[in-house]
Structures are given as structure tokens and as C-alpha cells.
Amino acid sequence: MHFLTDRGFNHPNASEITPRRAYDSRRDVLKLLATGAAGATMAAWAGREARAQATRPGKLAALPAARSALAGGVTMEKLTPYADLTSYNNFYEFGTDKGDPAQNAHTLKTRPWTVAVEGEVKKPKVFDIDELLKLSPMEERVYRLRCVEGWSMVVPWVGYSLAELIKRVEPTGNAKFVEFVTLADPKIMPFVGSRVLEWPYIEGLRIDEAMHPLTLLAFGLYGEVLPNQSGAPVRAVVPWKYGFKSGKSIVKIRFTDKQPATSWVKSASQEYGFYSNVNPGVDHPRWSQATERRIGEDGLLAKKRATLPFNGYEPQVGQLYAGMDLKKFY
Amino acid sequence: MTPTTVAATGARAATPKRALPWLMHPAAKPLIFVLCLLPLAWLVYGIFGNTLGANPAEKLIRATGDWTLRILCITLAVTPVRTLFKQPALARMRRMLGLFAFFYGCVHFLCYSWLDMGLVWADIVRDISKRPFILVGTSALVLMTPLALTSFNRAIKAMGAARWQFLHRAVYAVALLGLLHFFWMRAAKSNFNEVAVYAAIIAVLLGWRLFQRISRRSTRRVNPR
Numbered sequence: 001m002h003f004l005t006d007r008g009f010n011h012p013n014a015s016e017i018t019p020r021r022a023y024d025s026r027r028d029v030l031k032l033l034a035t036g037a038a039g040a041t042m043a044a045w046a047g048r049e050a051r052a053q054a055t056r057p058g059k060l061a062a063l064p065a066a067r068s069a070l071a072g073g074v075t076m077e078k079l080t081p082y083a084d085l086t087s088y089n090n091f092y093e094f095g096t097d098k099g100d101p102a103q104n105a106h107t108l109k110t111r112p113w114t115v116a117v118e119g120e121v122k123k124p125k126v127f128d129i130d131e132l133l134k135l136s137p138m139e140e141r142v143y144r145l146r147c148v149e150g151w152s153m154v155v156p157w158v159g160y161s162l163a164e165l166i167k168r169v170e171p172t173g174n175a176k177f178v179e180f181v182t183l184a185d186p187k188i189m190p191f192v193g194s195r196v197l198e199w200p201y202i203e204g205l206r207i208d209e210a211m212h213p214l215t216l217l218a219f220g221l222y223g224e225v226l227p228n229q230s231g232a233p234v235r236a237v238v239p240w241k242y243g244f245k246s247g248k249s250i251v252k253i254r255f256t257d258k259q260p261a262t263s264w265v266k267s268a269s270q271e272y273g274f275y276s277n278v279n280p281g282v283d284h285p286r287w288s289q290a291t292e293r294r295i296g297e298d299g300l301l302a303k304k305r306a307t308l309p310f311n312g313y314e315p316q317v318g319q320l321y322a323g324m325d326l327k328k329f330y
Numbered sequence: 331m332t333p334t335t336v337a338a339t340g341a342r343a344a345t346p347k348r349a350l351p352w353l354m355h356p357a358a359k360p361l362i363f364v365l366c367l368l369p370l371a372w373l374v375y376g377i378f379g380n381t382l383g384a385n386p387a388e389k390l391i392r393a394t395g396d397w398t399l400r401i402l403c404i405t406l407a408v409t410p411v412r413t414l415f416k417q418p419a420l421a422r423m424r425r426m427l428g429l430f431a432f433f434y435g436c437v438h439f440l441c442y443s444w445l446d447m448g449l450v451w452a453d454i455v456r457d458i459s460k461r462p463f464i465l466v467g468t469s470a471l472v473l474m475t476p477l478a479l480t481s482f483n484r485a486i487k488a489m490g491a492a493r494w495q496f497l498h499r500a501v502y503a504v505a506l507l508g509l510l511h512f513f514w515m516r517a518a519k520s521n522f523n524e525v526a527v528y529a530a531i532i533a534v535l536l537g538w539r540l541f542q543r544i545s546r547r548s549t550r551r552v553n554p555r
Contacts, residue, residue: 012523020353083384084384087383087384088383088385092519096519096520096521098384098385099383151385186375190331194520196521198519273553281453283460286461286518287457287460287461288453288456288457288460288461293385293387295384296384297386300377300390300445301444301445301454302385303448
């Protein structure tokens with residue numbers, strides 16, 4: 001028989017706890033609602049909520065989005081400045097130094113672009129990028145991003161749940177995993193061919209992870225289309241896993257019955273596992289994962305902040321891993 | 331006294347015959363002193379001018395490490411350049427350059443232990459034991475310390491030239507450890523282009539010394555006295 005074991009109280013994120021002031025003023029809100037005059041005020045307030053949080057830097061084409069209402073979909077933490085997001089990237093196809101992608105990725109052509117969705121699905125299809133953009137309403141999701149190297153950012157992504165796409169291609173019963181194949185074009189990517197990794201860069205998720213509403217198919221950030229160095233024109237974002245799990249510039253999504261052979265596991269399986277959930281309790285063999293440096297926010301002498309299990313998304317995704325030994329499946 | 335120890339005793343070496351005039355100029359040494367401080371000044375300016383990029387802590391740690399290795403290479407180049415280009419006056423600069431290498435190494439370690447480890451010594455000790463490349467870097471710095479502490483003239487006199495010289499040959503080990511530290515750090519990304527440049531420079535500098543040694547020994551064998 002299968003028993004649900006009590007796994008204790010799932011702590012909410014500090015950012016998701018209603019502030020005392022808001023809680024105390026709930027009756028005021030009710031009073032306002034009760035008076036007809038409040039109507040206009042409320043409309044303005046509701047409108048403000050629906051608007052995206054991030055102000056556009058005005059550098060690329062706008063990609064309007066409504067703020068996500070999903071649990072865990074919008075953290076209230078301070079956004080990492082656009083300049084930092086776009087100048088500090090790991091995108092090895094364009095160079096292993098974090099400044100390289102911003103310098104080299106201008107060669108990336110994001111039109112025409114297609115994403116082939118194939119494998120264990122009833123309706124395989126090659127999607128044009130413009131078709132993908134219209135597939136589902138765009139949402140702004142503000143996620144924490146934790147890099148396996150020990151730094152973190154807060155990014156206002158624009159996109160929709162990957163599940164929206166998955167539902168449309170109707171996975172078969174054999175679809176246990178999803179594999180993301182990313183662009184590897186040596187003509188425009190100077191480091192494709194370097195020995196650091198096998199190309200193309202491949203990442204993957206278990207099907208239930210891919211179907212989780214927090215798993216995002218992202219097309220933009222800061223209210224605009226993705227800058228090339230951030231993985232234009234379309235990428236995955238899996239906020240509770242280390243950043244490298246979120247493939248950039250995706251060209252193919254394959255549904256398989258076997259666990260995909262992902263690039264970092266192939267390159268160093270003792271250091272990078274298939275799951276790679278953010279976990280302060282499991283150190284990288286060469287460094288601690290207990291703390292992180294928040295880019296663009298923490299001062300030079302600030303103590304590094306504690307890393308949270310599942311990057312703070314445990315309330316939303318913890319149940320996906322119930323009963324799993326996370327030290328073994330790192 | 332061998333030529334090396336003469337050099338080590340510093341400024342009062344025999345009057346050079348063909349020294350570049352500027353090397354003996356009273357301002358030459360202060361000028362090099364200021365030049366050696368420029369990288370640090372540029373980094374300090376970067377902290378306050380906010381020009382160190384998205385991750386200033388990482389930039390500071392890496393840049394001070396780079397400059398330690400660079401100044402160490404320059405220090406090791408003094409003797410070969412002095413000999414090959416017959417510029418004995420260069421020897422005046424060697425001690426100061428060596429001390430600057432040590433200085434940047436200390437700043438590098440301070441940046442790491444402060445900005446990365448928050449000066450929590452238990453964390454630092456754990457980190458050093460966990461990460462071999464940090465152990466190697468720390469060893470290089472530890473090995474440099476006695477050299478810096480015995481760099482003044484009275485220490486040379488007290489130790490005796492032969493023993494002093496023997497101790498200071500440890501600088502070759504420091505260079506190799508520093509190189510290994512850099513190689514290992516870059517190994518994670520298999521990004522060895524820069525490492526190869528330093529490796530080539532250090533190979534030439536140490537190779538020249540080895541060659542000198544071997545040829546001196548064989549000359550002795552050919553002409554026994």
C-alpha cells in the first residue's frame with residue numbers, strides 16, 4: 001500500500017508572506033469596496049497589478065505580458081539590473097568567459113527560426129518562432145536564477161508555461177523525459193567545437209518537471225524580446241534548478257522514454273547530475289553550494305546569502321521529488 | 331660571490347659599464363614602484379567608479395591573481411634579461427619586483443578570504459581542503475612569505491649568501507605552483523589559452539636557468555683545473 005508520509009510544514013518564501021500592514025488593512029479595503037466611490041480606485045489598483053513589473057530598457061522589440069498569477073510565479077525581490085543580466089552570461093557557444101556572450105552573440109540570427117517538437121508525441125510538429133509566440137498568452141514571471149557557480153540573479157522573464165506547448169503535441173505514454181537541443185552553428189558560434197563540452201548543448205527534464213507550471217518557455221525579459229546572449233529567441237527557464245539546466249536558443253524539443261544524455265553529465269557526471277536541483281545540502285565536489293552572491297545587489301563586503309532548497313521553490317515543486325534521495329539524485 | 335648574490339645585495343652592485351642611463355637614474359626605481367602600484371590603483375578606482383562589471387568581487391579576486399603571476403614573471407625575467415642584454419643595473423629592481431609579487435599575492439588572498447569567504451576562518455580552512463587549486467595557491471603564498479621576510483640586506487648577511495640563495499631558489503617552486511593554481515582554476519572550463527601564455531613564459535625563464543647551469547657544469551668538465 002502506498003502511504004503519504006508527512007513531510008512537515010512547507011515553509012513559504014518570506015516574499016510571499018502577506019505584510020502585516022496589508023493584513024491589518026484588509027477591513028479598510030472591504031470598506032472601500034462597500035462604498036461606490038471606491039470603484040475607480042480599485043480599477044486603477046487592479047490595473048497596476050496586471051501591468052508588468054519591469055520597466056522596459058528600450059533596447060529591443062517590446063514583448064508585452066501580463067504579470068503571472070501563478071503561485072511562486074512572481075517574486076517580490078529586487079530585480080537584477082538589465083545591464084548586469086546582459087553582460088554576465090554563461091553561454092559557452094559564444095565563449096566561456098562571462099563577458100564573451102555579450103560581445104560575440106550579435107552574430108546570432110533569430111529569424112527565421114523553427115523549433116522541431118518530436119519523439120514520443122501524437123502530434124509532432126515544426127513550429128515557426130512566430131507561431132510559438134502566439135501559442136499562449138505571454139506572462140511576466142519574476143524568478144530567482146541560481147547558477148551552479150554560486151551566484152544568483154532575479155530575472156523578469158516573459159513567456160508561458162512549457163506545459164502549454166506540451167499539451168498541444170500530446171505526449172504518448174512512453175514520453176518519460178523531455179530533451180532540449182540547442183543551436184550549435186560553428187559559423188556564428190566561435191566556441192562550438194571547443195573541447196569544453198559536446199555540441200550541440202543538450203539539456204533535459206523529467207516529463208513531470210517539464211509539465212510543472214513554473215517551467216517556463218521564455219521569449220523575453222524586462223518586457224522585451226530576449227537579448228541574444230540570454231538565449232534568443234526561445235529558451236527554457238527552470239527556476240528551481242541550477243541555471244545550466246535551462247537551455248538557450250532551443251531548436252528541438254524531443255520526448256523520449258530514456259533519460260537524455262545531457263551535456264554536463266557527459267562532460268563531468270561526478271560534478272553535475274541530471275536533476276541538478278538547487279540544494280544547499282549537496283556541495284559541488286569543488287565548492288560549497290550553501291551560499292550565493294546576488295549579482296548587482298549585494299555590496300562588495302556583504303556576506304553571501306544562504307541558498308534555499310529548490311532555490312526557494314520547495315512549496316511549489318518539492319512534491320515532485322517525494323521519497324527521492326536528493327543526495328544520490330543530485 | 332656569484333653574480334646572483336651580487337645582484338641580490340642590491341643597489342650597490344659594481345658600477346655598470348653599459349647600463350641604460352635611465353636604469354641608474356635616481357627616479358628609475360620610484361618610477362617602477364609607481365608602475366607596480368598602477369594595477370591596484372585601477373582596481374580601487376573600479377570599486378568606487380563601479381567599472382568592475384556585474385560581479386566586482388570575482389573581478390577583484392581574478393585581477394589580483396593575474397597581477398601576482400605577471401609581476402612574478404617580470405621578477406624572474408630580471409636575471410635573464412640582465413645577463414643577456416648586459417644590463418647589471420637591472421638587478422636594482424629585482425627585490426622590489428619580488429616584493430610586489432608577494433604584495434599582490436597577499437591582496438589576492440585577502441580578496442578571496444574577505445569577498446568570497448566573508449573572513450570566516452573555519453570556512454576558509456574547509457574551502458582550502460576542499461579545493462585543490464586553492465590549496466596550491468595558498469601553498470605558493472606561504473612559500474613566498476619567508477622570501478619576503480628575508481629580503482633585506484641584513485638578513486642576507488645574517489644567513490650567509492649561500493644559504494640565502496638556496497632559500498630564495500624557492501621562487502622557482504612558487505612560479506610553478508602559481509601556474510598550476512591558474513591552470514587548475516581554468517581547467518573547469520577547459521580554457522587554457524591564457525594559461526599557455528604564462529606556461530610558455532615561465533618555461534623560458536626557468537629553462538634559461540637550467541641551460542645556464544648545464545652549460546656551466548659542462549664547461550667545468552671540459553676545462554678541469
